[in-house]
Amino acid sequence: MTTSTPNTPVPDAASAPDPAWAAPTAASPLDAAVEVPGSKSLTNRYLVLAALANGPSELRGALSSRDTLLMAEALRQLGVGVEVDGTTWRVTPGELRGPASIDCGLAGTVMRFLPAVAALADGPVRFDGDAGARVRPMGPVLAGLRNLGVPVTADDGTEPSTLPFTVEGRGGVVGGAVDVDASASSQFVSGLLLAGARFDRGLRLRHVGSALPSLPHIEMTVDVLRGAGVEVDDSTPSTWVVAPGPIVARDVRVEPDLSNASPFLAAALVAGGTVRVSGWPTSTTQPGALVPELFEQLGARTRRVGDVLEVTGTGRIRGLDVDLHAAGELTPTIAALAALAETPSRLRGIAHLRGHETDRLAALVCEINRLGGRATETEDGLTIEPATLHGGTVETYHDHRMATFGAILGLRVPGVRVEDVATTAKTLPDFTRMWGSMLAATARG
Ligand SMILES: O=C(O)C1=C[C@@H](OP(=O)(O)O)[C@@H](O)[C@H](O)C1
């Protein structure tokens, strides 16, 4: 450990930290085509709905990563059949059962989406995860369940606001109306909506509290529910009404993960040249839909050619002033570009990133400044001033997006090393190989 860090790094179950990875610099402009695997958010939503559906389903293009494999294993613990065959996953629903024990790892989608599913099981379901997961906010989603009549207790019998906790499944949930403060995470809303159709009276959920982050992810939840035949009324702002009824089994194709595409596309801005990502959806609820407009503000040219998104840069980056509350997931990529920009940046609307894999605002400030940059934390985001960066070891705090952030800086700054780059396995196990292939495809060779 070299300097102070925002959270005490804790070993995760997936891997012992590797020696720091020497992030490659980009020697010349790029001319690369990249295929990114399936979306974490869509894979885990489809898995949950398939587990609650009225028959077997198949996911094609599913993401195999720590977060999705944890979701698959958790569903198996609850009595669901999940068969993984490369990127084709088959899900066979079963009677949901307890007692069961669920390892959430550090996955927000597992810890926030499965308590409502566990409430439908016929026995107690205990949830725990990595040490870093035990500080991620859970209170409002658990209070929501308790207000719907589902007992949820900490190990000492009190009302929990973090992992670990036990959901006392009673084989069914009456459902009805509930208020939830989802200002700390949109996943509190998604987690209740996904199971709501299986509650006897459905669910009427109202968000109460300050601004709701990551609205596209809630729209994604509504979209996948409707795709599975569930009636959802979202016509009143901050209120969602899910009608009780069957969740229809279906075969789906998972879109590529556009947030994971963002570091690769960012490379074109840093190194110059062009990076293309195939399979880019024409319309999507993923927050990565904002990548073209954000990257244009940063100085890139972007265009669609068929299903390919093409980003071309010159190596010169403009700073930007932007509210990222709808797409907080993109912040580490945007922050890396801002740290290499010629003018100042202000990233706003992202206070909730303090509850992500690590306190991402503190982590980004600490790591940009460690390399000689000038970043400051504000109440709801970051300011980043232009500076000449130098090499050093970027700490990652078990945060996959801190690792890809370090890789982006390393394209420009010699001597950047990324500690525990294997943490990218949370959503992109093949990251370093893909990064190397992209860099091998230059405009000259
Ligand atoms: O529902 C989802 O799949 C997600 C919602 C967002 O969470 P927050 O609203 O907590 O930011 C996002 O950041 C996360 O990566 C994935």
Ligand SMILES: C=C(OP(=O)(O)O)C(=O)O
């Ligand atoms: C916040 C993220 O993950 P999680 O689903 O664990 O919340 C993320 O992937 O940026």
